[in-house]
Structure formats: structure tokens, C-alpha cells
Amino acid sequence: MALYRTAAVVLGAKNWGEADKMMTFFTRERGLVQAAAFGCRRPRSPLAAGMQMFSQLELQLSEGKRVDTVRQCTLRHHYRKLSEDLTVMAYGSFVAEFLREFLPEGQPEPEIFDRLLAILQAFGQRNPRVTAVAAVYQLMEYTGMQLRYEHCVHCGKSIEGDAYFLPSAGGVLCAGCREQAAMEFPEDLRQFILHLRDFDWQEDKPVKIRSELLVRAEQLLLEHLQALLGRPMKSLAFIRQL
Known part of the structure; x- marks a missing residue:
């Protein structure tokens, strides 16, 4: 299995099995990544401190066919x-x-x-x-x-003053395109x-x-x-x- 390292932030964590978690990380190098953190719910697990929401981490993961696996974790910042x-x-x-x-x-x-x-x-x-x-x-x-908020989404006219808004059209409309x-x-x-x-x-x-x-x-x-x-x-x- 190929290993890779990346900076990451924890955006999701779900308990899985008796002592594991299924994690969602947002990583600098690979964007959103789903990964299993095996044994991280055990008090003495080296992963326990890092597998908390919003933790900023340095991770080592191994690639898997369905889901990656957390191998190592270093806590870089804790947002109190x-x-x-x-x-x-x-x-x-x-x-x-x-x-x-x-x-x-x-x-x-x-x-x-x-x-x-x-x-x-x-x-x-x-x-x-x-x-x-x-x-x-x-x-x-x-x-x-x-x-869009600065130009009419229909005619492209720059908006000044009061206007109209229609999300399904993509944003702001001028009076002429209302x-x-x-x-x-x-x-x-x-x-x-x-x-x-x-x-x-x-x-x-x-x-x-x-x-x-x-x-x-x-x-x-x-x-x-x-x-x-x-x-x-x-x-x-x-x-x-x-």
C-alpha cells in the first residue's frame, strides 16, 4: 500500500466498530479524504488526541481500495x-x-x-x-x-443602488432584467x-x-x-x- 503524508483538518468523525473511527479530513494535497483510524478510541492510542473535530494535523496515511487508513498523526494545532x-x-x-x-x-x-x-x-x-x-x-x-452580486446575471450591467435578487437565476438582477x-x-x-x-x-x-x-x-x-x-x-x- 502506498503511503503519503499531508497537512489536514478534521471535518468529520464517526464511531466505527468497537474502538475505531471513520474520519473525514480536508487535506492540503488531496482535498477531502475519507480514512479509517483503527483503535483511535482506545485511551492509549497514539491517534486518540488527533482524531477530534477541527484538529489541525500532520498525517501519514496508506492508500486503500475503498478507504485510506491513518498510520501516524501529529497534532499541529488545537482550536480551544x-x-x-x-x-x-x-x-x-x-x-x-x-x-x-x-x-x-x-x-x-x-x-x-x-x-x-x-x-x-x-x-x-x-x-x-x-x-x-x-x-x-x-x-x-x-x-x-x-x-453573483456585482453585475446583473442576465445583461452584465454593473449594479448600483437597489436591485433585485433571484437565486435560481444566479444572483442579482437589474431593474431592466427583473x-x-x-x-x-x-x-x-x-x-x-x-x-x-x-x-x-x-x-x-x-x-x-x-x-x-x-x-x-x-x-x-x-x-x-x-x-x-x-x-x-x-x-x-x-x-x-x-
């Missing part, structure tokens, strides 16, 4: 709030579920990997709800399923979504948020994701329990 604060954990799970659902397995995405590390770091410093919404708006840009089903899309909401999408996680300044804009931006995002998946995201149930 993502493991100790239930609210932060819930919103982090939303980001993890998005990546699991919308990224193909085995396709390297080094830019997404680097951005994910910045997002996970931000969960320890910023409002988790805002962080999660901004994160998914940003990560959506790499999927090919993103919506469709009957399109909703009103005020300029302040459009600019707020663009701010979330383009936010630099290295910026030290706090993000100024108007709660009504956050609610509307979040609603648009969730409705779009549900339309793509055909169901609500499972992590939302976790969030609603808090």
Missing part, C-alpha cells in the same frame, strides 16, 4: 474554543458540513485549505455566527455554485454580503454588524444551500438547540 464552547462548536460544524457536502473528494484545494485555517483561527476571536456566515459566503466562491419571482435587493444588504465575502481574516479591526442585515444575509445563504442540497443542513438543528 471549537472544542470547549458549544456555540462556537455549532457554528464551526456548519462550516465543516458545508465543505463535506459541496467539495468533491480527492481534489486538491490548497487555497481553500489556507482560508479554512484562517477561519478556524477566527472562531477563537470573533462572533461565531458572523464568522460562520462570512466563511460560507467566502468558501462558496470556490464551488462553482456561488451567486423577473416576476425576483425579490427586492436593497443596496445596503448587497454591500453587506460583499463585505462578508471579501473580508480579510487577518484584519485586526472588529467587524461592524447591523443585526437586521446579518439575519437577511444568513437567510439568503441558508435558502440557497437548502435549494442546492434538497434539504436543510443537519448542523442547523445543533445551532437551534443553543
Whole structure:
């Protein structure tokens, strides 16, 4: 069996058998990878510490016909709030579920990997709800399923001022291209979504948020994701329990 090494973040873990876990890693070199971590639920297992959600790892894996196997694991970073604060954990799970659902397995995405590390770091410093919404708006840009906010999706006209919005058409519409089903899309909401999408996680300044804009931006995002998946995201149930 061929061995390979890769940087990784844990995006999913399910108990399997008596002492094992089936893991979902997002890796720098191979994108999403499913792998078995045999014996990792035993207290003295050398894999035990690393096979926790959101752990940043250096892994050695062996390739398998159906699933890879974790051979060695070095814990590079532990995001404390993502493991100790239930609210932060819930919103982090939303980001993890998005990546699991919308990224193909085995396709390297080094830019997404680097951005994910910045997002996970931000969960320890910023409002988790805002962080999660901004994160998914940003990560959506790499999927090919993103919506457009700056130019009319029909005629290409640059949008200035209030406009209209229709996710099934691909995003924003100018007044001349408005469709009957399109909703009103005020300029302040459009600019707020663009701010979330383009936010630099290295910026030290706090993000100024108007709660009504956050609610509307979040609603648009969730409705779009549900339309793509055909169901609500499972992590939302976790969030609603808090």
C-alpha cells in the first residue's frame, strides 16, 4: 500500500466498530479524504488526541481500495474554543458540513485549505455566527455554485443602488432584467454580503454588524444551500438547540 503524508483538518468523525473511527479530513494535497483510524478510541492510542473535530494535523496515511487508513498523526494545532464552547462548536460544524457536502473528494484545494485555517483561527476571536456566515459566503466562491452580486446575471450591467435578487437565476438582477419571482435587493444588504465575502481574516479591526442585515444575509445563504442540497443542513438543528 502506498503511503503519503499531508497537512489536514478534521471535518468529520464517526464511531466505527468497537474502538475505531471513520474520519473525514480536508487535506492540503488531496482535498477531502475519507480514512479509517483503527483503535483511535482506545485511551492509549497514539491517534486518540488527533482524531477530534477541527484538529489541525500532520498525517501519514496508506492508500486503500475503498478507504485510506491513518498510520501516524501529529497534532499541529488545537482550536480551544471549537472544542470547549458549544456555540462556537455549532457554528464551526456548519462550516465543516458545508465543505463535506459541496467539495468533491480527492481534489486538491490548497487555497481553500489556507482560508479554512484562517477561519478556524477566527472562531477563537470573533462572533461565531458572523464568522460562520462570512466563511460560507467566502468558501462558496470556490464551488462553482456561488451567486453573483456585482453585475446583473442576465445583461452584465454593473449594479448600483437597489436591485433585485433571484437565486435560481444566479444572483442579482437589474431593474431592466427583473423577473416576476425576483425579490427586492436593497443596496445596503448587497454591500453587506460583499463585505462578508471579501473580508480579510487577518484584519485586526472588529467587524461592524447591523443585526437586521446579518439575519437577511444568513437567510439568503441558508435558502440557497437548502435549494442546492434538497434539504436543510443537519448542523442547523445543533445551532437551534443553543
